Amino acid sequence: MLRVGLSGGIGSGKSTVAARLVQCGAVLIDADKLARQVVEPGSAGLAELVDRFGPDIVTPEGALDRPAMAKKVFGDEQARADLNAITHPRIGALTAERMAQAPADAVVVHDVPLLVENGYAPNYHLVLIVDAPEQDRVRRLVDRGLDVEDARARIRSQATDEQRREAADVWLDNSGPVQDLVAEVDRLWSQRLVPFEQNVRAGRRAPQRPPRIVEPDPEWPRTARRLGARIRQAAGDNAVRVDHIGSTAVPGLPAKDVIDLQLTVRSLDDADAIAEALGEAGFPLDDGIRRDHPHSFAPDPDQWLKRYHNAADPGSPVNLHLRVQGSPGQRVALLFRDWLRDDEAARADYSRVKRELAQRFAEDPDHERYAAAKEPWFVEALPSAQEWASRVGWVAPD
Template sequence: MLKIGLTGGIASGKSVVASRLAELGAVLVDADALARKVVEPGTPGLARLVEAFGADMLDAGGRLDRARLGAVVFGNPTQLAALNGIVHPLVREAAASIIATAPDGAIVVQDIPLLVETGQGSKFHLVLVVDAPDDVRIARMLEHRGMTRAESASRMAAQAARTDRLAAADVVLDNAGSLDALLAQVNGLWADRLVPFAANLRRGVRAARTGTAVLSVPQADWPAQAARLGSRILAAAPDDILGVDHIGSTAVPGLAAKDVIDLQVTVSDLDAADRIAPALAAAGFPAVPGAGFDTPKPADPDPAQWQKRFHANADPGRAVNVHLRPAGSSGWRYALLFRDWLRNDPQAAALYEDHKRALTEQFAGTKGTHAYAEAKEPWFTDVAWPRMDGWAARTGWQPPSYPVSNDQVDT
């Protein structure tokens, strides 16, 4: 199944998006609704809240007085943490029960207000953030929720900063405008990305790539995207993955590149790579058959040192190449050295960009990118290798040592 995390600050319009996704066919798991359910009268959750905050948190009918509890916890980090420590585990347990009954191939949307605050992003294939400027959200709370400006500010301060939510987003849905504009974004996302993503996951295939090799201007958020993707890969097989590195042109600041994120997944050996292939496929990165070798370079002519496993994106909205290579192999070392050489030698980066631009012009009328990629290979051997090898010798460059902490993603 395709797992989507949906979040947004208070009064951002997240509930509208959740409802529309459910209308389109998603299985909706509403964390707010579950948070109410797990503290209904007679539940262990309500008993624990009374124990922590006192019986005066109940109304005359024995139900939780949310307004009273809110007045106690919002603006008080210690009390808010105590509340979250009780409710969040219960909500997650209830959500897991719903997800377990979802049909195969379903698109499951978990509406989680505190997704960013609780660090759950790597659990999902995509994180959707509904966004609106702070002043717009305050105006909505004043008009539609009857809050004072101080109450609105307090509620917003209790959540992640807007910048932090945007940094966690794979998709941002802009709700600064009209309701129709927001719903049009949701409809397009569903048809163009979520439905085909779910279909690719079900079939275990990569998303189709069309068109020719086109260089994009450098994008400042490529490293952040790589970090999010790497975190999902690590979470898929934490016992077998030694580390994930952002490699290739998008890992070099200021370098024009095809808009494809390249990640190198370090494993102990190719048996480990084969063992985790199903887990990577389930996480959205299926194996690509017939792509198990890099071209040997003068660093080591032994073909066995250049074997790898190759996976790619099931998500049609973000092209990703995932190279699984054994730690210490020549192919693994070359990828890291090439990246670091380009990062540290502006003349080398400019030389490589000129070469790529010449090839994109040469193959502009060619369908696909295979011919472009093949034409680059001699440059890696004849031009790049002697220069980067010399740079490594002069600087004392060494690749990272593994094993590393499983929460480390080098961007």
């Protein structure tokens, strides 16, 4: 099963995307519908709201008077918190029930208007955000009967574009003709969502691309933060920390378009204990890689043991290294990142080597020869990195 979060600002066109995904074959869970269901006439949820807010929030027909309820909580943080405490657990239970009822091979789309505001993004394999220019959204809301100022106020009370971009794995632009949006959703379905679900269910990584060096992408850190949040959630208390490492973590350094992340654990037993949870979250174990290459300062190969996972998502390649806190491999990964961030000459030299090797091994589908050919550079560069660490007082973060 693939869990997809769908959100977007009011008037963005989210319902159009949801409807098209259902036509493609997705199972839709609509948070707004569940929110109405938990307070329908005769429900325990509505009875509890009446106990807390009074009988004047109920219409003569016995339904929740939503405008009256809104007046009760508008500008009153405690009242809003009480409302959420009554409704959110019930909505959560219904959501879990609907998820459990979906077929094992389903792509489940959870339509949540306040996904970003409530910090739900790490709960999903992928988050889709639908966006449109504010003037288009205002026009759509006015067409629904709101006045212009009310429409603008509602838009500005929600998450900002920057906050939504931080959560978005996929940004769907609804500023043009609706058929363009529908075509983009169709491509997303066939090229990413369906194969992603199949890979998660099979416990396999997405096919790798041949090594190709690209110019630095300012989105890499944001992508790493999103993926890191999912990994930390899947790992739970077994995660000490998650760090963005490797070339994409070094500003200004050309790199393969692959995010390297390091999950620090207290022991390899902890790493093994979370292997299944990481796989279910979209990061399957690659049992063929069990250690890093030893360096001379720590020659015992057993000091370099690790676990290695990668990504089931065909749209976002990931190398996930699980290393024990304080181990040589864990420290060296952080040291090289921080040294390259600080040393312009080292960055330039590493960039040159990467470009040459990527060109030499352009047809290396699994990157093994490319990775092996880079190793001598790391061996030769390590003393310089260690000297830099001593000079600046660098220590690995806890």
